[in-house]
Amino acid sequence: MKTLSIGMSVLGIAAVIGWIMNVWKIIDTGFVLASWGGLQVARVIGVFVAPLGAVLGWF
Numbered sequence: 001m002k003t004l005s006i007g008m009s010v011l012g013i014a015a016v017i018g019w020i021m022n023v024w025k026i027i028d029t030g031f032v033l034a035s036w037g038g039l040q041v042a043r044v045i046g047v048f049v050a051p052l053g054a055v056l057g058w059f
Helices: 002-029 038-048 050-056
Strands: none
Touching: 002 038, 002 050, 038 050
């Protein structure tokens, strides 16, 4: 049971870090909307839909 608790904690921390990295990549890209592609639009959606942002932050 303790292993499951540690695993869930690590997964949660990884998700939060991924979400923060997603926000950082949006800021790093810049706000020139003409140069944005589908991935940047998905990143913006990922700011509001946290599980999507957590996954996109790692890629």
